[in-house]
Each structure stands twice: as C-alpha cells, then as structure tokens.
Amino acid sequence: MKKTALTLALAFGLAAPALAQDLKIGIDSAPYPPMSWQEADGSFHGFEVELAMAVCAAAALNCTHEGVAWNGIIPALETNKIDMIVSSMTITPKRQEVVEFSDPYVSSNAIYIGHKDFVFDPNDPEIIKNTRLAVQTGTSHEDYLTRKFDGQVDLKIYQAQDEQLADLVAGRIDVVLSGRMGSLAFLSSEEGKDFKALAMVEDETYPPLKIGAAFRKGDANIAKFNEGLKTVLQNGTYDEIANKYFDFDVYGMPKP
Structure with missing residues (x-):
C-alpha cells in the first residue's frame, strides 16, 4: 500500500x-x-x-x-x-x-473620467452643479464624493464599474470617479477611445x-x-x- x-x-x-x-x-x-x-x-x-x-x-x-x-x-x-x-x-x-x-x-490615485471634450473642474461649483456625476456604490470613491459635495450634487450610484462606464459611453452621465487601475482597460479600448482622465483627485483628505x-x-x-x-x-x-x-x-x- x-x-x-x-x-x-x-x-x-x-x-x-x-x-x-x-x-x-x-x-x-x-x-x-x-x-x-x-x-x-x-x-x-x-x-x-x-x-x-x-x-x-x-x-x-x-x-x-x-x-x-x-x-x-x-x-x-x-x-x-x-x-x-x-x-x-x-x-x-x-x-x-x-x-x-x-x-x-x-x-493608486482616484481619477475623474469623461469625454475628452468635456470641460470639468471638480473644484468649480458651477461646473459641478451642471455635471451628471457617477460612482460605484460601497466604494471609497462614493464616501469621498458624498463628503466633498455634501448633498450639493445629485450623484448617480451604480452597482458595478462596467454599468457606469456603459452609461458614460451612452451619454447618460458625464463623469465617473474611479480608481486609476480599474479604468485603464476602458480608456485603452475601442469603446473608450473618446474618453480620458479629466482630472486626478489631489486632496489631502483623500490621499492615494x-x-x-x-x-x-x-x-x-x-x-x-x-x-x-x-x-x-x-x-x-x-x-x-x-x-x-x-x-x-x-x-x-x-x-x-
């Protein structure tokens, strides 16, 4: 045996x-x-x-x-x-x-993603007021945006990253806050060719x-x-x- x-x-x-x-x-x-x-x-x-x-x-x-x-x-x-x-x-x-x-x-830093021609400044109240901003639920990004804008922006909340990116491409939202690594595949894809990182989060209350x-x-x-x-x-x-x-x-x- x-x-x-x-x-x-x-x-x-x-x-x-x-x-x-x-x-x-x-x-x-x-x-x-x-x-x-x-x-x-x-x-x-x-x-x-x-x-x-x-x-x-x-x-x-x-x-x-x-x-x-x-x-x-x-x-x-x-x-x-x-x-x-x-x-x-x-x-x-x-x-x-x-x-x-x-x-x-x-x-990793967090980045704002949107159409390459979209004018966006996360620190400009007037621009933010007119931006359809999205984020994935249960993430640090959601916590940050909720804290930063304190009810001044009507955030659209998604269950998954691919869902919010699909709506971004379809024009139903303007900007997504996401992690840099998780956004690379989209930004380098055919679907994401017209989109880019509009801004990186540079906020001492939200470090990398x-x-x-x-x-x-x-x-x-x-x-x-x-x-x-x-x-x-x-x-x-x-x-x-x-x-x-x-x-x-x-x-x-x-x-x-």
Whole structure:
C-alpha cells in the first residue's frame, strides 16, 4: 500500500510535514480589468488574480477564487463563505471596524473620467452643479464624493464599474470617479477611445488609495499573507506580474 508523507510521519513518530491550508479568495464577480475578470469557462484572470495566487504559493496557502457580488462580499467573509477578499478593496477606517487588512499591495490615485471634450473642474461649483456625476456604490470613491459635495450634487450610484462606464459611453452621465487601475482597460479600448482622465483627485483628505486583502479579524492567515507578499516583492515576482498589466509603478510605495 502506498504511504503518504503524513502516514509515515505518524508511524515513526516524526513531525508531520506542513500542509498548505485551503482558502477561498472572494473576488467581485463583475469584471474590473485589468485587476480581475472572469472568462466564460469560469476561470478568473487579471493582475490581482495572479498576484493573489503567487502570494498564496509563497505563503504555503492553497487558494482558489470564488466570485461574489460586491455588495455582499464582506458579509460572505463574515459568514465563512470565503476566507479573504482580494478585489481592489481600499483600506479604510470604516472597513477596519469589521475586517482586518493585510499590508497594502497596491497604491493608486482616484481619477475623474469623461469625454475628452468635456470641460470639468471638480473644484468649480458651477461646473459641478451642471455635471451628471457617477460612482460605484460601497466604494471609497462614493464616501469621498458624498463628503466633498455634501448633498450639493445629485450623484448617480451604480452597482458595478462596467454599468457606469456603459452609461458614460451612452451619454447618460458625464463623469465617473474611479480608481486609476480599474479604468485603464476602458480608456485603452475601442469603446473608450473618446474618453480620458479629466482630472486626478489631489486632496489631502483623500490621499492615494491603499488596497489590501481583507480577512476576518484575528485570522492567523493575515501574517502568512503578509510574509508571502513580502517574498514576491523581494524576489521579483510582483514586478513580473505587474509588468504584464501596467506601464507604471502600481505598488506605489517603497518595497521592503
């Protein structure tokens, strides 16, 4: 009979070899290229998908991806349907009340996207008053715009990034506030050829966003994930993955 390493270890009283822990990574089921998207065969692809798997491998964690609607992704974590979230989730004090984050793996400014001929200044009250401004619900961008304009603007709220971009192309809205990385695929596409970043958020109350993996509070796997992230940052794996998707420093911080 074939004996496994674990069987032999138990038989001879040896220490059992470390086995990779199985973990489910929750990822927004809506496409958010180049960060993540799902193919027709159910497989997930994108920068965050590749990075998460590399970090898991370095940390001896056996990880798989699970698509979850964005507005239910934290409840899915809390109810143990998934074990972590790696889905462009910004580290914020509000979220830190209910989840615990890993070290950040991305740092990024938020940008306003609109038609290349659209005149826009986020600091001009008259322009803002006449701008149909949109944002995705449950994001740091929504919190920022709600705080910045304090009811002076009728924000249009969307459930997913692709929905608001579709309405932008159709002319139903004028400007979208979004993350820089999640907007690259649209701006470089045929559909987005007439659109551009109209302005970058430059506000000391809303610095570049730091994105991390979210875990249940007190989860020992946070330390493992952080060690795995440190490893891929130091051995060049992070840059190798990032260079497939970006032509700028997506990490945006000093590397360890």
